[in-house]
Amino acid sequence: MLDVLDPRLNWYDAGRRHLWLPGSRTGDSAPPLAVVATHGSRIVLDDESELLDGTAAGWTACHGFNHPHIGMAVARQLERMPHIPLDGVLHEQAAKLAHRLARALPGDLDYVTFAESGSAAVETALKLATQYWAVRGAAARRKFIAFKGACHGETAGAMAVSDPATGSFAHFRKLVPRQFMVRLPVDEESIAAFEQTVARRAHQLAGIIIEPLVQSGGMKFHDAELLRRVRATADRHDLLLIFDECFTGFGRTGSMFACDEAGVVPDIIALSKALTGGTMPLAATVAGKKVFELLLSHEAASAPLHGPFAGSALACAAANASLDLFEHEPRLQQVGEIARRLEEGLAPCRDLPGVREVRVKGAVGVVEFRRLEDPLELRRHFIEAGVFLRPFGNVVCLTPALTIEPYDLSLLVGTVVKVLFESARRRRGRRNSAPDQNDLPL
Numbered sequence: 001m002l003d004v005l006d007p008r009l010n011w012y013d014a015g016r017r018h019l020w021l022p023g024s025r026t027g028d029s030a031p032p033l034a035v036v037a038t039h040g041s042r043i044v045l046d047d048e049s050e051l052l053d054g055t056a057a058g059w060t061a062c063h064g065f066n067h068p069h070i071g072m073a074v075a076r077q078l079e080r081m082p083h084i085p086l087d088g089v090l091h092e093q094a095a096k097l098a099h100r101l102a103r104a105l106p107g108d109l110d111y112v113t114f115a116e117s118g119s120a121a122v123e124t125a126l127k128l129a130t131q132y133w134a135v136r137g138a139a140a141r142r143k144f145i146a147f148k149g150a151c152h153g154e155t156a157g158a159m160a161v162s163d164p165a166t167g168s169f170a171h172f173r174k175l176v177p178r179q180f181m182v183r184l185p186v187d188e189e190s191i192a193a194f195e196q197t198v199a200r201r202a203h204q205l206a207g208i209i210i211e212p213l214v215q216s217g218g219m220k221f222h223d224a225e226l227l228r229r230v231r232a233t234a235d236r237h238d239l240l241l242i243f244d245e246c247f248t249g250f251g252r253t254g255s256m257f258a259c260d261e262a263g264v265v266p267d268i269i270a271l272s273k274a275l276t277g278g279t280m281p282l283a284a285t286v287a288g289k290k291v292f293e294l295l296l297s298h299e300a301a302s303a304p305l306h307g308p309f310a311g312s313a314l315a316c317a318a319a320n321a322s323l324d325l326f327e328h329e330p331r332l333q334q335v336g337e338i339a340r341r342l343e344e345g346l347a348p349c350r351d352l353p354g355v356r357e358v359r360v361k362g363a364v365g366v367v368e369f370r371r372l373e374d375p376l377e378l379r380r381h382f383i384e385a386g387v388f389l390r391p392f393g394n395v396v397c398l399t400p401a402l403t404i405e406p407y408d409l410s411l412l413v414g415t416v417v418k419v420l421f422e423s424a425r426r427r428r429g430r431r432n433s434a435p436d437q438n439d440l441p442l
Ligand SMILES: *Cc1c(COP(=O)(O)O)cnc(C)c1O
Pocket: 116, 117, 118, 119, 120, 122, 151, 152, 153, 154, 211, 216, 244, 245, 246, 247, 248, 272, 273
């Protein structure tokens, strides 16, 4: 038997055929990149070339890769105590983090429970909401209003409140419980439809779940006014309002949390992605007084449990160090500067054929096409040009680290624009050489 350590076999070839990587299926043309290191906003490949990361490691590494302050905090914690489950036990890092999150979040969002992923944090929020109604003697209220275009995670409960069209959830429609999916209340007609569904279903509803300001699935933006309207409707029908800030939390949209900008306090909030600055998996669900005190005082209600690693000392140490950085470094100011440069740099994309909209919100820059014909090919062109980006659906989306250097940001935006224009040119060339083909947009 060949040993993995056999010098004739490198780790890439040895492991790749055994790994089913997320999102991959047979026939995918792009083999995964062999990544050996990271630093700042850069990904180092095994041939020593480097890519500029336009995704902040999947929206997690808000301070860039390998921030020394987080690294040192984790190393210190690793030496002292990597992990002990929070089961009849409390450790300093979890206590500190809960206290700091409660202080950082608005209103009475003061009661924290940890999980290992954003999906699990969403599940916890849904569980808390249904338990809240069970304890109040209305166990029939266990459904949720969710919005078209929403993306709340990959576990069954989270998929149920996500738009099947946005993720790969369509395959699991039969697995997940049915929820009420309505259009975001953006205009007269959709507001009326939203209000009507809530009024008609209130006796079945535990709450409303929404990604505030940005729907991560299609990178669609909405304004604070919409959130105030949803809050008012929830209050009118005595529904719990859940904000999923797994994407928007920790500065991404320009304020520490999207709920800060909106001036709306939800009853429950879910946080993950940038919580540890991209160092380690950790998520938190934070509830307000109304939910927490009722559940805590009730014998039948139990604290949600999400595995022995939820709130690990290492992950909490990383999160505490990440919060230090938000306190001591000008992150939100940096987001403002990134927004300005994204706005300016992406503007030429409005002239590209097939572009529906170019929009920027904080450190989120979006070029939306009517249709992206081949996201994988486009991704390959970005990589060839030295940039790591993952086009999905019909959008090319830039979400750099909030610490990205001005030079790197210019390079990133400039390269993206260049690749998109080249790509459009190539398509036009192909069309002209095959005149009977359909007139396909980029
Ligand atoms: C990523 C994400 C999730 C799921 O988090 P995981 O850690 O991938 O489980 C849920 N909601 C939103 C808005 C997200 O961006």
